[in-house]
Amino acid sequence: MTATAVVHLHPPGRLLALVGNPNCGKTALFNLLTGSRQKVANYAGVTVERKEGRLITHAGHAVRVLDLPGTYSLHPRSPDERVTCEVLHGQALGERRPDLVVCVVDATNLRRNLRLVLAVRRLGMPCVVALNMTDLAERRGITIDADQLSGALGVPVVRTVGVAREGDAGLRRILDDPTLWLRGAAHETQHEPASLLADHDAVRSILQRLGLDELIPHEASDRIDRVVLHPVVGPLLLAAFLFLMFQAVFAWAEVPMQWIETATAWLAAGAGTLLPAGWASSLLVDGVIAGAGSVLAFLPQIVILFFFILLLEDSGYLPRAAFLLDRLMGAVGLSGRSFIPLLSSHACAVPGIMAARTIADPRDRLVTIMIAPLMTCSARLPVYTLLIGAFIPQRVIGGWIELQGLVLLFLYAAGILGAMLVAWVLKRFTAAGRHVRPLMMELPQYHLPSPRNIALGLWQRVVIFVRRVGTIILSLTVLMWFLASFPTPPPGVTGAPILHSFAGMLGQALAVLFEPIGFNWQISVALVPGLAAREVVVSALGTVYSLSASGIDAAQSLAPLIAHDWGLATGLSLLAWFVFAPQCLSTLAVVRRETGGWTWPLVMAAYLFALAYLAAFIVYRSASLLGGN
């Protein structure tokens, strides 16, 4: 898509943009104004989330609302801030310049927030100040005279409370004032050299006039921080929380995942009996239903994971977690900000890689994306379960530690250590890696999370996941189904039909490559459909071993079969392979979209393949030497 060829068709109607510092409660206000009438997409050409909604003014007029990314100034530092700046200047690709800017300011922190108002005012656009979080300010004994502030700033000021019902009534009412939308004429664009210091002095003199130039300590937040950021207690709390979160992700998700799997199986069986046997039925049952089912089965885990992440985000704990982990991440050349994407990757690398957008530094973002697939995603679990069940004896060591569970924990740790090692190598051997990376991260005051904001955020993320990933995985599964089903074996031939398909031929050719790491041709064939989604390897192995069973049944009857057929060394080697295993195609597709080209997904596939091969080789050879043949 070339920029010159784009014709922009803007929907009619007035456009309002919300602008504000990060953590000023802007998104909560946006949610309150627009309710569920929101569209989440990307800005043209960049991976910055664009949120648009529609609000109804007090008199019943519809207005389009754009929630611009939070920024501290109009001198952009990150892709997010650049979007805000470009939209306000009317230079953003495919965006119309807003008709009105609502500057959302945190009433408890006018000292910093008002500087942005002064900068926006200089743009010469119609402008309103939404004095947000007035409830918090009043509780803290800060009373702000909105009229006086309006007089001092020369723009209308309305009070808002983003987290209370009707907290936006004042703003909705003032939007019906027709003169508001024309005010820009009064403020001609000023091209005076904007000096931060001059703005700061102006803000201070306004605050002095209003009797607000006092520093009030944040007692509650400071008290929490004394515990949360404590050098010993802080990390322990974080570890406990993460432990709880992972327990929840795996324990709570189990039942709904089974429902989805049962529903998929029921649907597939129903479709199978209704349709005459043939390729059309096979496409629908094995391709479409099985493919969609394999995506949806991860939905419960993703919902639970995002619920916790949103809870952390909304309460203000997330930057504290990044603070605690910054030192550790810094040692391998990353910053604490990489923590969220890597955490999300434990459910699935796809949302994790999408979450890397919040990292401002392009190099840190790329490194985070590249190591995200090393985190053990939940799609690897069925494979781990099968192999551990087949090769690791059920034994209790030291009285209470279960050996199989210990091996699973070790596999998770191996993924994390592998990721740290890769990041460290990139830090050590690239010039950019040796620079000190900027942190400069705000630690906002703690808030009680708002259920409404969490519910909305969760809903949006679920929709994005199902829509984007569903389409990718679905089309890839259909492709894999084609490769595994055609050409069909000639009549009268015995053995698994998959052997005669393209996937079978590829697998048998690959067996030569995988022979040094102990994989037989059955494994090699099964690895091919595993590219679409890793857990498919289990059912593919079942198919190859001529079991006509669904994934779950296959895992049960397959375990003794492979335990008998493969040596221990092969089993361990396959486990090692899966720790670093080359990506499922949907991850590579997401990496391509997020990095804007094929270079990085190809580099990723190559390095992961090399790493997995090396690990499996070492494991296989040492296990063989030790007699685990």
Place this chain on the structure above:
Amino acid sequence: MACPLPDLSEGSAGATAAADAPSAPAITTLDQTPLATAFVIHEVVYPEDGRGWNQRLEELGFLPGERVLVLTRGRPGGDPLAVRVGHSTFALRRAEAACVRVRPWPIAAVKP
């Protein structure tokens, strides 16, 4: 734009710095200050490996005349720092905090 701002702290600090003579106080950098002790920002300087940190710090509110104090330091190694400036709290790396030159808060022994 890129060069560090001149030291305008006397003009801008207004009431807060008035109690102190401009030449007397010992100037140190924020990363060297003791915990929970208030200082006044004297100036924000261009760091050695540069890249606009000083501008960013100023945009966040690290401006001459503002009150700062270090709330916590990460362990081990004293990195990063949690810093209160004005009404905001930021996590800064030690190298970032080293760009902020401070002098003691004029009213002695204010320990909030």
